[in-house]
Amino acid sequence: MTDGAAQSSSCTMPPRRSLFCKYFATLFVAAVVPLILGAAIEASFGYRDQRRQISAVLQADARAASDRIEAFTDGIRDQLGWMVQLPWSAGDDAQHKIDALRLLQQVPAIVSVSLLDETGTERVFVSRLLLNRTGRGIDMSTDPAVQGARGNKVWYGPVQYQRDSEPYMRVAVAGSLPAAGVAIAEVNLKLIWDVIAAIRIGETGYAIVVDDSGHLIAHPDISRVLRGRASSGSFGRIKHLVGAASGAAVITGERGNPVVALSVQAADLGWTVIAMQPTSEAFASIRAALWRSSILIAFGVLIALALAYWRAHRMSGPIKQLEEGVERIRTGQFEHRIKIFSGDEFQQLALRFNEMASELAISQQKSARIERLKQFLPSQVAELVEHSHELLEAQRREVAVIFGDLRGFTAFSTRNEPDVIMAVMRDYYAAVGAVTTRHEATLIGFDGDGVMLLVNAPVACEQPATQAVRLAIDLQMTVQSLAGRWCDAGHAIGFGVGVAMGPATVGTVGYNGRLDYTAMGAVVNLASRLCNLAKDAQILADPTIAGKVRDSVPLASLGQRNIKGYDQALEVFAVAPAMLPLKPPGSAQRGREKEPQDH
């Protein structure tokens, strides 16, 4: 019982992962995963397309800025070219000065111009701030500007920050004739600001210009340029990062915010134009799309949650109900009915369950009745009741068969009224039944005045032969005492018994609703023949019985007898008369009246 209790308690424990959870998770995942996957793929493709597009826009803007910057420097170069067209001759310094002053007027970015003759000596210097100079001045032939211009016609100097703030650059142009000398202009690069400030990429995108070493030359916010070299660190980093990328790169911008940036080299100058746009703006559309997707996903998740919960609940609810029902049935509440109206297989199952419960209830009632009944039944019967199935199965076994038969019954029945016959029969059957029950034998059936009993089948006993003989004796004595009463009433009726033992096939035969337990085999015929042979008050037994009961019941051999159906004569034994009550008078007469009967 402890085992069963443990088992039952383990069964009632809630399962670690309920069906509800499993269904819920599965349904939820099935709905949400494709949604998220779809959105992610959409977003990733959108991002790629957007990035390509931004790359193209930045490329175009950076290229435009670069072109304009080149136009700016080319303008300066060309204007300086005019200064060095004619060779120097004596006394034309004044004319050169006028030209230089015109140049300042033409190009606002030029702060000062130096015109050098072929020896590299300054002949004219005009400036917006400093006093102008004419005539032979300082020798600048070793100036890198002069050397650069002589070697390359055009020379662009490095960017320098005046007072570490304003960006300046020197540009030198040499004439095609060496005699024309060299013109050197000092250019205030703050004026490139106009070029750069005009560039707007989207709403907040912009372009900057840095030199080769990452020094800021132009920025829409001019104050950044005026910070001089100090700010070059961050712009050098940006230039490096953007330069390293093949197309547009997402980098951390100067303000620490992520930007999409792309750089273009300005030829000649070694400057880099970097066009950038904050990612917040550049990817605003994709971000909006992501938001929309997220909202959709959130919405989908909620719906999936609700649906999955509802579905899983619809699934697990009936199962729980069924489980509860089974539990109740287990505890014997057969009146419990499950109410499921889902219109699906669950309803069907509940229906079947309810049917099962009602049948179980009936069966339980029956079994209770049998239980109650068993208290009043002999143990064999009780066993038969409990194990009737196996016992009643057809099988071959050693059985003792007892046949009893009234003598002189035909004459009695022809002579008497039917109600008298019925009264006699009733007494006779009751007596046979009582004896059968007393000896725990099996009454196979009555056949008119004959009766057939079986020992050791279907319920087995320890000594079937002895029991059969004792039964036969008891039967003979009981019926003889009845016969005595019948005799007093004027009816001459006797009783003979035959007992045989041997193997027979026992089992139930019959058809639906009408089943009989019977035995088949030679031993049945033999017992019947012996019964026929027996005289009134005589019990005849076959050699098998005789052999088995020799020690307990005295038997007398009647010698060899020919028995119908047997080729050889068989030794027949009779139970010693000592074992039988005294024969009432007229018994011999009764015996003679017995008609031979075939079984």
Add this chain to the structure above:
Amino acid sequence: MKRREFILLIGGGLVWPAIARAQGGAKLHRIFWVSTQSEPDPFLDGFREGMRALGYVEGRTVTLETHYAPENPQALRKIVSELPRGDVDLVVSSGPATRVMTAITDVPVLFALSGDPVALGVVKSLAHPGTNFTGSTFLSLELAGKRVELLKDLYPKLRKLAVLSNTDHPGEPLEWRATLESCRNLGIDAAYVPFCGAREIENGLMAAGKVNADALLVFPDAVTLVHRARIAELAIAHRLPSMFGWSEYCDAGGLLSYGANQRTTYFRLATYADRILRGEDPSDLPVMRPEKFELAVNLKTARLLGIDLDMSSILFRASKVIS
């Protein structure tokens, strides 16, 4: 796809504040205008114009409280010490007032100086002021010599130059020295006509008329700017070709002027005021310098003086011709 970038894109999002020019909230900004000049103040007008252009509405988003202490820096010092701490967002000082403002350390101060702010000690460097001061410098000193040269270009016969100067102006001695040196280089005698503040302007003008010079050079400064019409009149009356610092003088009848555009300068100062009001640190805002200089010529005055401009290079060099 580069995952990090993708995350960066999703997580990122800072707007460029300087470009997104949303109006600076509903806050009423309080700006102190401190000057040793007296009203009318052309600089204040220029600054106001700049602020208006940036979308500030006086009385609604900004209040300009003017504090003038004409020719009395001591009185200005008092104003500064009484400056209500905490609720003034910005102090703008022009001219000599800046010297007094050095006492202020907790309120951003914008200046417009003729001289060098580094030499004055209010900023550490032009690129990185590093203090609560920033603003613009007019490069007057460098231009002082240039003005003499231009005058000489226009009027080659120039031998004696009267220099009218307000000694109350900071950096005035340096400006005078630069002018004197330039005169020496160009072979000109300089007649120094100093006066101190608006009260003495009449004396200065009288003195300038008496030096018997060939031309008149007037240092740009608020006092001479206010009295520009009278000065121009005096110059014409004495048949003196005149040279000034800003084109406003020419508008009033001055012959020549060379210098940075005032409007541009004050507009930029207003830009800085806007940036500081938006929370930028003045110590990070580089001191601005003009990169464009106007040469203005008044043809009418030239005619009155009988000067033939065609003979000089001035006309094609002029960026502003008033006729």
